[in-house]
Structure formats: structure tokens, C-alpha cells
Amino acid sequence: MTYYRLINLTAVVLFSILFSAQIIPQQQVYDKIRAMSDSISLSNLDHHIRVLERAGGHYSRVTLTAGNDSGRQYISNTLRAIPGLAVTEDTFYISNAPSPYNTKPIINVIADIPGTNPNGGYYILGAHYDCSASRMGSTVWNQQYLTIRAPGADDNATGVAGLIEMARVLSDTSFGFRPEYSIKLVAFAAEESSPGYTGSHLGSKDYATRAFNRGDVIHGMISLDMVGYNNTNYYTAVVSNQQSQLLGEKMIEARDLFNIDILMNQPPFVNATYSDHDQFWAKGYKAILVIENAPPWNNGPYYTANPLYHTSYDSAGSVNLELVKRVTQLNLVTLSSFASRLTDVDDTEVAEKNIELYSNYPNPFKDVTRIRYAVGAGMKPDGVNNRYSARVVIKVYDVLGKEAATLLDEEMEPGTYQVEFNGAGLASGIYYYRIQQGAEVKTRKMVLVR
Template sequence: AHYDAISETPWEYTPGADDNASGVAGVMEAARILSDQDLKHTVKFVLFGGEELGLFGSKYYVNQVADAETEDMILGVLNLDMMAYEGNGIPEVDIHCHPWLEESAEQAEMLTDIIDVYGLDLIADIHTKDATTRSDHASFWPELIPAMLLIEDYFGGDSTPFYHTTDDRISTLDTDYLTEGVKISVVWTATMAQSDAFNPAIMENPYPDEVILFKLTTHQTDAIVWMNIKTPYRITPAVYNMAGQKVKVFTPVSPSVTRQRIRLDLSGLGAGVYWIGVPGTPVEKFVLIR
């Protein structure tokens, strides 16, 4: 969430209750609830500045992540922005996810599942091709990090009429509606933090170092991957998604003392970021575009 606000008199009075004290409150409440939980993975509760001026805070944060080459360690991002205005009696929320990154769409579907499972008083509308880039989640997309925006019915005609004005006050907000939005974000965060994340540096290694992956080349138009492998063992290449799940297992490769060029068909996979490899070798990251 971003903690800066703007109005027609930004240097004098800018209450910013919906945009975006509501999102900040959601992040702080999620942090309070989850802070004493024993989770498998690190959860970062981040508040950005400079969103209203051009996503400056989140862009800087993502640049630091990219410079440290740790973007692959981020399983997902949920950005809370404008969470508390509901004016027509229909508790709709918009979920904006990456236009083609499959992991992002899957995580958006997870949010809708949470609404159903927990019986929350919300109606979700997922946006992909028409997803907005006007909030901090969009800063993560160039690095192919699954990031989503959870926001009130901003594009459906029921967003705050006090947007960027001095009338954006707490008296205009629906706190029950905000509470439901915070609930979904807390459950999603806890679910992601308990998932079996994929660490490319840790793979089961039943083979000695003789298993060598020489080169990986992709042809995105026909979804074909070529691997050059030399191994005295019968091995089985596999593809993993960002959650560490095997999403495709190929025909075992027969032993050979010379290099073999293996053709792997990825046509059954959707667009997204994947890793491919065999036990005992470094995995290779690739991006599949549809």
C-alpha cells in the first residue's frame, strides 16, 4: 500500500482516507494478525511513498530487489489501494493481475476461492487484459513478479466520488466493507506464506556430478526447449512453476557418455515463468510467452 495522498490543496489539507489510509490500515492490521504466527516463509509488509507522483517508492524497491537478483524469491505481491468506499450496496472488489503471467492469474483465483470458502461478503471481478498500471503493483511486473492490486469497484462505477479531494474523509467510508477486504488479504498472505515454495538452489540430488546440463535454448513460438545432456544415468527432466510444483515431467533420458540433444515440448504449459532441470544439476529459468 502507499501512504502518500494528494488533493486539490496538497500542501494544505489532504486527508486521503480512502486513497490510501484504507490500504495502509489493511497492511497494518494484516501485520498485527500475522506477526506472531509461525509461517514457513518470510512475509514483508511494505508501505510505499511517492505513488501519487509516479510510483516512485515501489519502483525504487523493485530496483533494489532486481539489483540483488532476489526477484525469484518473491512468490507474490498483494497491493492494497482504495479499499473502503462502497456506495451502491453491492460489495464488489476489483482484482487486477498481470495480463499474461499465469502465476498472477492463479493467485487472483485464489482470492476468489477465499471469498467463497470463508463466506466473505464480497463479489470479486478479476481484470487481466484490462488491468490497471496506476498503482504500486505495476512496478513489479517488468521483473515478472506476480503482483496484484486489490481495490474497490474502481472501474465499475462505484469508486469514491471524493478521489483526490479534501472530501476524502473517514466519514465517507464503509468500514464493514473494508474489514471484508482486509480479511481476504490476511488469508491470502497466510496461505502463500505456508505454501511449499520452490528454491532453485535446493533440489534432490541422487546423482554425482557427472550429470551435466550444458545448454538450454527456448523457441517461444513453438514452445520447444532443447537440452544438451551428458549422463551415465537414466534421468527425468521436469519443469517447475514458481511455487515449486512439478507442472510437466518428460520422458526419461537414456544414459550416454556423450552429449545428447533432447527436445522437450512445452505446448501444454500456459504463459509464465518456469524452471527446468534434472536432479543434480542447476535449474534454468525461462519465460514462456503466449
């Protein structure tokens, strides 16, 4: 009897040591991302916005202009000056532009943060560096687009400044952060339409098309576009299609996990195509847009419509720098969490399975975490009234197998659901949550951190 008790105790101890040790790497990843977020520099963001606004003295980054070239050169040179950061450029041409502009190189600038899994795919954050003054009136814009003042401070020097600052932080080896999946930061050209050519979102279209043709595995894309106009609230909005909703939901949860003090819209998010994210949708990739309001020409509960974008008056003086900083922090912690698999955004739809259990978020968590689960179409009708339903049970256990909580025990119809788990009163450590429907059982791990 003593022998078997000893074996049992040894197994429990080994089990506890094995799984408790896993809390350390996850906590370390969280701490590194938090430190990176805290290091985002307001003065750096301000500097980038003002340099891009001046555009080498041209005060315009309209596509096909010298100011656009100056802005792109500043972005490329600044990124290349960051130690250890690999920077490349992709060139394309706007064939329907008038001669000689149809042979002018149009360039996307790409910075690469390599992951530990080079064949595992990557995440993208993109921001377009061109601008527009189309709201100065159609006659003026059509006749003067190559010479008109178009500083584009909010739209979209704010997004590019955030991209450059994220590149600096993600490349800083002193944080010790290394994502599993690679991260690509892309300054896109020719997002805006122009009298000089047909079409828009041309830089992102070129990139997404090349990526699709190469067979690139892109887990998700974030477009950062005009994020600094709001003098009354710290607020930003997510735009998403149905396929990409989870990216936006987990951005909100990353905000909560890392305590980024910013208001956001809630799902279901607005589905719209007014930035570079739509070109990734066109190729079947998940993508979201982060923008100051959806849309920025309308008022909202926390936003007054922006009268300055696409005009000659979109200057740095109208930008809320603290808002830009918080949006940059939000995107940094979201992107880093995705790429390091602090959270998992590769959830799949339930097809013929009875149940599916997804990764909880946030994970690790401090107090409350959300658990998504699905009851699938594989269930059989009850034979009486043809209702597809089954009893579903979700419970939480500690590492010793002791039940910590029952989160659900009821009849459920097919669909995707969410339940919250509050760890108040429980000790830090690893816990397991298990879903059961009939004989089918699935289990996942989560980490409670105090």
C-alpha cells in the same frame, strides 16, 4: 499365502498411517489462518484510518509535507509497538524535486514476518501512505499542493490500516502461525504524482529496484490501494497482468475456502498500471492490485464511481468500514495461504512436456476443488491432418489405491485447462489425482476435510 497377505496388509496400514498423518498439519494451518481472519478488528481499522486522516492535525499526507511525515511516523511507531515485529525503513530521495525538497528523506516502512525457510524467498503486501487532492482542479492543486486539505481516508488510509492490522495479527504468537516463506508488509511512500516532482510510484520503484539488484526471490506481491468506498455492495476488484493471473485466481479461491463474504471480479482481470504493483511487473515479479473497482472512476455492476478520492472530501465518514474489514480478511487469508504453502502459486508453463499437473486449489478443501492441468507442445501431429491432440485421462484415487472418480477421459489439444472435483459422498482424508497421456503419468495429493 498368509505370510504375503500379512506383508500386504502391513504395507497398506503403514502407507495409510504415513499419509493420513499429513492431514493434521494442513488442517491446523487452515484453522490458524481462519482464527487470524476472525480476529481482524473493525475498531482498530477505524482508529488507524482516522489517525492517518488527521495526519497530526495537518489533514494532508501529500508527499513533501509535514502531514506526510506525521503519517509515516504513526505507521512506523504503531508497527514497532507490536511485540516481536521487526521494522525497518528504506530511505530514498526525489532528485528532481525543487530545493530543499530534493534532499528530503522519503521513506518506505517495512515490517517483516519471518518464515521457517529464511532462504526460500518471500511475499509482499504493500500499501502507499501518501495521498493527493489533484481532482480539486489543476490550478488549485498546482498552486496549493503543499497546503491543500487532502485527508486521503479511502485513498489510501484504508489500505494502510489493513496493512497495520494484518501486521498485528500475523505477529500474534498466540495463533501459533508460522509461514514457510517470509512475509513483508511495506508502507510505500510517494505513490501519487505531484506538482513538486516528476513521476509516481516512486516508493515501490525504489523497493522493487533494490530487491531486483539484491537478487531477492519475491514469489508474489499484493498492492492494497483504496478499498473502502462502496455503500451498496461488499465488492473488491483484482488488477493483474498475464503473468500474475494465477495470484488473482487463487485469491478468489481463498475467499471461497475461508468463506469471506465479498464479491469479486472474475478472470481475465483488468490489466492496468495505476498503483504500486506495476513497479514489480517492471522487474519481472508477479503482482496484483486489490482496489475497490477497476478503475475507481468508472461505474461497475457492483460499484458507483467514487467522486471523493483525490479531493479534500475523502474523509473517514465516507468509508465503509465493514467493507475494509472484509478486504483485509481477504488479503490476510490469501497472503497466509501463499506463504504457508496451503496453496502453491509457483506453477510453471508447459514447454516441451506432453502434460503437466498443477496443485489443486483449495487444498485442503471441503466440497469442491479445482485442478489445473496442461497439455503441452511436445505432442506430435497425428500424421493425418496434423492435429496435435492426445487422449488425456485424469482419475482420483483414495490412499488404498481404489479409484474414486474419473474426471477426464478425452482427446485434448495443447493448452492449459481446469477441471473440478466434487468430493460429495466421500470420506475425509487424503486422495490422489493422476493425469495420464500415453506412457506419461503425473500424480499429486489433495486433502478432503469435512
